[in-house]
Amino acid sequence: MSDYSYLYDEFPETISGEQLRKILHISKRKCAWLLQSGAIPCNDSCKSTRRYAVKLDDVIEYIIRTENAAEKVQPQRPPECFREQLNDVWFDVPDVLTITEVSAITGYTPNAVDRWIVKGSLRSVIVQTGLITCREWLIDFYCGDGYNIVKKVDMHLELLRKLI
Numbered sequence: 001m002s003d004y005s006y007l008y009d010e011f012p013e014t015i016s017g018e019q020l021r022k023i024l025h026i027s028k029r030k031c032a033w034l035l036q037s038g039a040i041p042c043n044d045s046c047k048s049t050r051r052y053a054v055k056l057d058d059v060i061e062y063i064i065r066t067e068n069a070a071e072k073v074q075p076q077r078p079p080e081c082f083r084e085q086l087n088d089v090w091f092d093v094p095d096v097l098t099i100t101e102v103s104a105i106t107g108y109t110p111n112a113v114d115r116w117i118v119k120g121s122l123r124s125v126i127v128q129t130g131l132i133t134c135r136e137w138l139i140d141f142y143c144g145d146g147y148n149i150v151k152k153v154d155m156h157l158e159l160l161r162k163l164i
Helices: 008-012 018-026 028-035 056-072 082-089 099-106 108-118 135-143 154-164
Strands: 014-016 052-055 096-098 126-128 130-134
Touching: 008 056, 014 018, 014 056, 014 130, 018 028, 018 052, 018 056, 028 130, 052 056, 082 135, 082 154, 096 099, 099 130, 108 130, 130 135
Parallel strands: none
Antiparallel strands: 014 052, 096 130, 126 130
């Protein structure tokens, strides 16, 4: 958590929506949403220009609140038995897999699999025919970064329901 006293030197006690936008480095649309939803308390004059008046104390309180919320969020970890269960489910999967085969097994698009490889989440090796990975590395991925994929495909969700 940082000290935000420098904001009192740069901005007045009550700031406009535009100044709020500059402090938080956000878009006009997000700024309007934060103010209209009540996430940051403000006085709304309902005029078309200089509509919002926001207390600088409320802005600093919002920044600290969001920092604390971000610190509390940690990636979930799969249960200890998850790796063994994946080994049992994928026992008939070949040891060496191409991107297309990984896509077929997981239900994700080849582009998604390629992004995992480029990002470094899924290990791979370059061979003459292209990129390949192995079943163990795919299981490592599913037990690590893959477990925390936000938008899971139906095959992934079904696998999780069956195993956990």
